[in-house]
Amino acid sequence: MADLKTLAEAIIKGDQNTAVEITTSALEEGTEAESVLKDGLIAGMDIVGTRFKKNEIYIPEVLIAARAMKMAMKILEPELAKAGVEPIGKFLIGTVRGDLHDIGKNLVAMMLKGAGFEVIDLGVDIPAERFVEQARSTGVQLIGISALLTTTMSGMEKTIKALKGAGISAKIMIGGAPVTQGYADKIGADGYAADAASAVDVAKSLVA
Ligand code: B1M
Numbered sequence: 001m002a003d004l005k006t007l008a009e010a011i012i013k014g015d016q017n018t019a020v021e022i023t024t025s026a027l028e029e030g031t032e033a034e035s036v037l038k039d040g041l042i043a044g045m046d047i048v049g050t051r052f053k054k055n056e057i058y059i060p061e062v063l064i065a066a067r068a069m070k071m072a073m074k075i076l077e078p079e080l081a082k083a084g085v086e087p088i089g090k091f092l093i094g095t096v097r098g099d100l101h102d103i104g105k106n107l108v109a110m111m112l113k114g115a116g117f118e119v120i121d122l123g124v125d126i127p128a129e130r131f132v133e134q135a136r137s138t139g140v141q142l143i144g145i146s147a148l149l150t151t152t153m154s155g156m157e158k159t160i161k162a163l164k165g166a167g168i169s170a171k172i173m174i175g176g177a178p179v180t181q182g183y184a185d186k187i188g189a190d191g192y193a194a195d196a197a198s199a200v201d202v203a204k205s206l207v208a
Contacts (some may be wrong), residue, residue: 002026004040007072011044016071023072035080037116041076045114049197061109063165064198066110070146071118073113087118089207092134092170093144094122096155103147104176104196108144111196112203118151127161128155128162129155141207142198143168145189147176164188171206175199 002025010018019041028038048065063145091112095105102124109119120138122130135143143163147153156174163172173191174184184192191206193199 002029002031002065004031004036004043004090005133007036007040008047009027010063011041011065011068011072013048014068016068018208019068019072020075023075027079028073033076033083037080037085040112041072042116045069048110048114049200052095053068053195053197064106066107066114069114072111074191076147079197087205088116089118089137089142090119090120090138091142091144091203092120092122092132092138092139092140093146094126094133096147096152097125097127097150098155099147100124101146101176104148105144105146108146108175108193108199111200112144112187113203115200117203128159131159132162132168135163135170136166140170142203143170144170144203145172145174147174150178153178153183156189161189173199173202173206 002022007019007022010022023036048062057108093105094111095102109121112119122134131143145156145159145193147156160172171190174189176191179192181192192203193202
């Protein structure tokens with residue numbers, strides 16, 4: 001019988017073969033897809049997030065865990081869709097215009113997926129108008145903007161103004177190495193997170 005605790009442990013260790021094996025056998029044995037997601041994959045990623053926050057593990061371990069989660073999710077996603085399992089929220093994310101840094105943004109996106117969000121990743125160098133257009137067409141509840149350069153940070157303010165000006169009601173959170181809570185408050189963002197694990201906590205609190 002597939003053991004979801006062992007599945008969570010495989011995610012924590014970043015053991016993608018075991019993660020895929022247990023996910024497959026759990027589904028074959030008739031375990032509900034939602035339970036595999038919550039009690040196996042998300043349970044594992046929760047622990048990864050907590051350890052990352054406490055500096056017990058570092059970015060490479062998080063990336064390896066996220067890769068294992070991604071492989072297992074490939075098997076699980078069609079079953080979740082069949083079962084009509086809703087994500088806990090829809091999150092649109094991108095790196096601001098003029099900025100090509102995406103390692104941190106990708107990590108945030110992976111952790112959000114790990115926590116049960118549906119993530120629409122626009123990529124890098126995203127102008128304000130594209131955020132607006134995509135927010136409108138996808139109907140997301142949350143929008144995340146990342147910036148790594150002091151020279152591109154002002155693009156976040158422009159993007160927030162454009163989103164609010166267009167009447168988009170989604171909550172907006174920002175992050176990236178030069179960004180601070182003070183800056184987030186100044187430009188009218190609804191949330192700020194210093195790292196990928198905290199981004200999950202902030203996102204959850206904004207959709208609650
Ligand atoms: Co760039 N770069 N870079 N770079 N680069 C920095 C950021 C820099 C600090 C290096 C330095 O000078 N010491 C500096 C910025 C200085 C400043 O503005 N204050 C810099 C510069 C100047 C530049 C160029 C201008 C260099 C040049 O060409 N002269 C150029 C700009 C290009 C452009 O964007 N237009 C440039 C280019 C590049 C590469 C393309 C070579 C490459 C990017 C590759 C890629 O991303 N695909 C690169 C890299 C790798 C870096 C460093 C070395 C590493 C960044 C990184 O990935 N960190 C960086 C120096 C450094 O940080 N040591 C540097 C790891 C990542 C996991 O952390 O992105 O902070 P981070 O993400 C964290 C948090 O910030 C947070 O969570 C993440 C995970 O915990 N977070 C969010 C991020 N987004 C979030 C969003 C959220 C919430 C949290 O909510 C939505």
